[in-house]
Amino acid sequence: MILLSALAIPLLGAGLVLCFRNQRAATFAALVLGGFEIAALSAVVWQVHIHGALQEGRYLRADGLSSFFLMGIAFISGLVLVYASGYLRHMGEGRFSSPRWFYALVFLFLFTMISVCLSANLGLMWIMMEGTTLASALLVGFYNTEGAVEAGWKYLIVCTVGIAFALFGTIVLYLAAVKAGMSSAAALDWVSLMNAAPHVGFDPHLLKLAFVFVIVGYGTKIGFVPMHSWLPDAHAEAPTPVSALLSAVLLNCAMYALMRYDAIISRAAGPGFSRSLLLIFGVISMVVAGLLILVQRNLKRLMAYSSIEHMGIIAIGLGLGGPLGLFGALLHTFNHSVAKSLLFFSAGNVRHNLGTLRMDGISGMSRTMPQTSAALLAGSLAIVGLPPFSLFISEFAILSEAFTQARYLVAIVFLAVLSVVFGGFAHHLFHMLCGEPDRRAENSHLIPSEYMAMGIAALCLLFFGARIPHFFGVLLREATAVLR
Amino acid sequence: MDFVGIATGKVLSSFSVFLFLTILLLAVARRISTSVLLFSLQSAVITAEVLAMAFQEKLPEAYVVGVLVFVIKVVAIPRAFFALTKKLKTVRDVKASTTPTQSVFIVAAVIYLSYAAVHSYSGSVHVPDDALAAAVSLILTGAFLMVSRKKALMQMLGLLVLENGIFLAALITTFGMPLVIEIGIFFDILIGLLLMGIFTFRISDTFEHLDVSKLRRLRG
Numbered sequence: 001m002i003l004l005s006a007l008a009i010p011l012l013g014a015g016l017v018l019c020f021r022n023q024r025a026a027t028f029a030a031l032v033l034g035g036f037e038i039a040a041l042s043a044v045v046w047q048v049h050i051h052g053a054l055q056e057g058r059y060l061r062a063d064g065l066s067s068f069f070l071m072g073i074a075f076i077s078g079l080v081l082v083y084a085s086g087y088l089r090h091m092g093e094g095r096f097s098s099p100r101w102f103y104a105l106v107f108l109f110l111f112t113m114i115s116v117c118l119s120a121n122l123g124l125m126w127i128m129m130e131g132t133t134l135a136s137a138l139l140v141g142f143y144n145t146e147g148a149v150e151a152g153w154k155y156l157i158v159c160t161v162g163i164a165f166a167l168f169g170t171i172v173l174y175l176a177a178v179k180a181g182m183s184s185a186a187a188l189d190w191v192s193l194m195n196a197a198p199h200v201g202f203d204p205h206l207l208k209l210a211f212v213f214v215i216v217g218y219g220t221k222i223g224f225v226p227m228h229s230w231l232p233d234a235h236a237e238a239p240t241p242v243s244a245l246l247s248a249v250l251l252n253c254a255m256y257a258l259m260r261y262d263a264i265i266s267r268a269a270g271p272g273f274s275r276s277l278l279l280i281f282g283v284i285s286m287v288v289a290g291l292l293i294l295v296q297r298n299l300k301r302l303m304a305y306s307s308i309e310h311m312g313i314i315a316i317g318l319g320l321g322g323p324l325g326l327f328g329a330l331l332h333t334f335n336h337s338v339a340k341s342l343l344f345f346s347a348g349n350v351r352h353n354l355g356t357l358r359m360d361g362i363s364g365m366s367r368t369m370p371q372t373s374a375a376l377l378a379g380s381l382a383i384v385g386l387p388p389f390s391l392f393i394s395e396f397a398i399l400s401e402a403f404t405q406a407r408y409l410v411a412i413v414f415l416a417v418l419s420v421v422f423g424g425f426a427h428h429l430f431h432m433l434c435g436e437p438d439r440r441a442e443n444s445h446l447i448p449s450e451y452m453a454m455g456i457a458a459l460c461l462l463f464f465g466a467r468i469p470h471f472f473g474v475l476l477r478e479a480t481a482v483l484r
Numbered sequence: 485m486d487f488v489g490i491a492t493g494k495v496l497s498s499f500s501v502f503l504f505l506t507i508l509l510l511a512v513a514r515r516i517s518t519s520v521l522l523f524s525l526q527s528a529v530i531t532a533e534v535l536a537m538a539f540q541e542k543l544p545e546a547y548v549v550g551v552l553v554f555v556i557k558v559v560a561i562p563r564a565f566f567a568l569t570k571k572l573k574t575v576r577d578v579k580a581s582t583t584p585t586q587s588v589f590i591v592a593a594v595i596y597l598s599y600a601a602v603h604s605y606s607g608s609v610h611v612p613d614d615a616l617a618a619a620v621s622l623i624l625t626g627a628f629l630m631v632s633r634k635k636a637l638m639q640m641l642g643l644l645v646l647e648n649g650i651f652l653a654a655l656i657t658t659f660g661m662p663l664v665i666e667i668g669i670f671f672d673i674l675i676g677l678l679l680m681g682i683f684t685f686r687i688s689d690t691f692e693h694l695d696v697s698k699l700r701r702l703r704g
Contacts (some may be wrong), residue, residue: 059664123665130672137679141686149686150699156683157639160676161630164646167669168623171654171661175609178658185662203608 002047003060003118006040006070007111009033014107023099027085030103034081037110041074049475053191061120061191064478068330069117069256071475076248076337077110079453083345084241086449090352091239097142102239109135109245113253122170122188125257129166129221132250133159139242140234151237158230159220166217169210173261176206190260197267204269211274214261215281221254223308224281224315225288235304236357240348243300247307247344248337255314255333262318263483275319282315283413290417293424299347299357302428303340306383309421310336316414317398320405326480328397335390335464336383342457343379346372349450359428364437371446373433375454380429382461384422390464488539495536500614502529504595507625510645511587515576516637520565523641527557530652537659545663552670561644561677568637568681572688579634579695587632594624615656622649634697636684640677647673
């Protein structure tokens with residue numbers, strides 16, 4: 001029942017929030033529902049930790065890997081709901097752009113992402129992955145401006161086509177499993193596939209074909225270059241809390257789906273093929289996004305390209321494999337989410353106070369908006385991977401794995417891109433923070449909800465940089481055990 | 485020999501040819517309404533294929549899928565398209581960036597390529613070359629329509645052709661996925677089309693045209 005309730009709360013919540021026409025009531029309802037949702041997800045994580053994998057019916061299951069990602073969803077969605085409660089005061093009343101529609105769509109979006117992590121069946125996982133696109137497309141186009149409509153259309157088309165390729169890959173995997181003698185019910189179930197993988201003779205050609213389609217398909221959602229074209233537009237045009245959800249939760253969910261396929265296929269056909277594909281996509285994404293970061297003019301687009309770069313880093317960690325590589329990759333999914341939420345929250349404040357996100361039009365922010373500037377600075381230092389923030393640890397783990405395996409080319413590219421990104425962020429930030437302020441901020445101080453969301457994110461980054469809490473470490477170990 | 489048996493045999497042996505015909509005609513179609521009719525025809529061929537397979541392999545589930553395909557893809561979606569074009573009062577031309585002659589040559593090349601691509605796989609999955617090549621060329625033609633036609637409605641149609649190809653590939657290689665998953669996929673497609681419909685309204689509202697190639701404010 002517990003898995004079902006973790007799914008039912010956001011789904012029913014989406015309907016319930018629609019009943020509140022008043023903005024304050026809708027916000028309050030959303031916060032309460034968000035609290036319930038976090039409690040349900042924590043219960044799932046706890047149960048998985050105590051009893052091992054949970055199964056409900058034929059279609060729902062949670063194991064160590066899913067519970068690690070569920071914890072990330074719970075944490076980030078909590079931060080986003082708190083931040084959104086203050087952010088919504090900026091939002092105008094449109095026919096479909098009222099707060100209650102906003103919250104309803106956010107809960108639907110959360111529902112689809114949680115079901116991706118809870119589905120036991122690869123077909124259901126695909127359906128829910130497509131569901132994430134559908135639920136968030138309206139959120140991307142929420143402001144109904146020219147840019148938002150364009151970004152929403154592009155997002156919908158590019159991701160639907162991409163995901164269609166993932167469906168084809170899933171069908172090929174299903175075909176390989178059915179041909180190897182599995183029953184049609186078991187051939188899409190990831191546990192049966194994982195158990196059967198080492199000894200049932202899958203056709204290796206079909207498996208490789210399947211993985212190529214899946215990595216292109218889910219890679220579109222993850223934002224791997226060259227399938228990333230939707231990502232900067234969607235992140236830049238969406239309302240800020242949604243940008244944070246897209247970057248910090250959705251990309252991870254797509255990565256989770258890819259990890260499942262990678263685990264099955266590397267068990268059945270040896271890790272060589274899928275891992276090298278992951279490495280190739282990871283390195284290309286990192287390099288291209290790293291270079292594009294230098295030429296960005298819009299703050300949120302800068303963040304979006306940085307997300308692509310970090311997805312590249314995670315893919316490199318997965319592609320290297322090994323204990324440190326997997327540890328680093330998983331830890332990095334969480335760290336990146338927290339840092340990126342902090343950055344998007346600050347970007348949202350910048351937009352509302354200065355009315356622009358064009359970085360060359362902003363200067364002297366550190367004087368007009370000291371608190372937001374501090375958050376932006378902390379987030380940027382974290383995202384470029386400087387100690388004492390937690391991203392340093394995960395990037396360091398991946399890098400040491402690369403050196404352990406004597407993959408010097410990967411290591412050198414990795415380091416080179418990190419320094420380019422550091423230079424890019426330093427250049428953009430210096431321009432924005434220093435100098436003479438050229439326009440007044442309307443309300444330069446943070447309100448309590450923003451304080452809370454940004455403060456928790458920043459503290460979490462610092463704390464995890466100093467030491468990884470015991471319980472989190474245990475979860476991380478359970479998650480890596482699934483992948484190995 | 486009974487009539488149904490003969491019909492089944494005919495359908496299974498000739499559906500690829502009809503599918504190739506529909507994509508070649510889609511390449512030359514100049515009007516959105518013609519393209520929608522061709523899509524409807526293509527889906528009808530696929531319905532026949534599903535029913536024939538269901539009869540031959542004695543799969544009761546597949547009849548349900550066949551009925552679903554017929555109701556959704558042959559009737560509902562084309563009707564929705566016609567309603568949309570009427571409401572949007574858009575120009576009827578598909579605004580192709582390639583001439584019809586070029587398009588036919590490209591689709592012919594796609595068909596040839598599909599045969600070449602599936603040749604190494606068709607033996608191992610025990611499916612005739614023609615069927616697999618038809619599925620792959622539907623996928624590729626769908627992608628081609630999406631990049632070469634500028635109207636938002638045609639991009640939706642290209643997506644549907646692509647999806648038809650994936651559906652066909654699943655059908656001929658594995659007799660379809662489990663029914664629940666199949667229904668879920670149909671549901672996703674319907675919602676997706678609904679959303680795209682909403683977005684076409686918004687595009688025509690905010691930009692006063694439906695030419696997707698002019699949506700190019702967001703760059704870099």
